Amino acid sequence: MDKKELILKLADINAIKFGEFTLKSGIQSPIYIDLRVIVSFPEVLRAVSDEMWKKVEDLDFDMVCGVPYTALPIATAISLDHDIPMVMRRKEVKKYGTKQAIEGIFEPGQTCLIVEDLVTSGSSVFETIEPLEAQDIKVRDVVVLLDREQGGRQNLAEKNYNLHSVITMQELLDTLLEANKIGEAMHDKVMEFIKQSQT
Secondary structure (H helix, E strand, O other): OOHHHHHHHHHHOOOEEEEEEEOOOOOEEEEEEOHHHHHHOHHHHHHHHHHHHHHHOOOOOOEEEEOOOOOHHHHHHHHHHHOOOEEEEOOOOOOOOOOOOEEOOOOOOOEEEEEEEEEOOOHHHHHHHHHHHHOOOEEEEEEEEEEOOOOHHHHHHHOOOEEEEEEEHHHHHHHHHHOOOOOHHHHHHHHHHHHHOOO
16 A cells, blocks of 8 residues: 555544644644544454654664553554564553653663654653663654654654654645545645644
């Protein structure tokens, strides 16, 4: 499945929605990418993880960590397909048991690749990097399926993290327009929104 086929497949399974949506950053968006649905479509989940892997296979890292929760299945698929250890960040640290923020086996000084479904401002990525670095795990690279092109790449770069994305919002919209999945008015509306709402 090439990049264009993947975009059209995501549209077919209703992972790409148009309307009015409030994003995590608080901004109102005319487009919402809901990649949680890919867990119900193994072929799409595998295609997503394969395309993301191609972006990072030549990089140097010891393990992967998916940003909870949407990216966990993607990180798991990458871990299984390429025999790479995985750690998990707890969204809520339990007050009993080991009380760990990071679950899994790791050693200080190891390098971790962050796996995320998409990036807007980068805030979710930073929330995962922080507890990893608190355990002396190095983070240099972040891989995402979609860069919404709203400032996340620059926000990560300012802190010396490299963002590797499979698709940009521009590519996604151009592909949907070309395939007559959206009209020019919606294409232009979303592109204008992206330009106006840098985070």
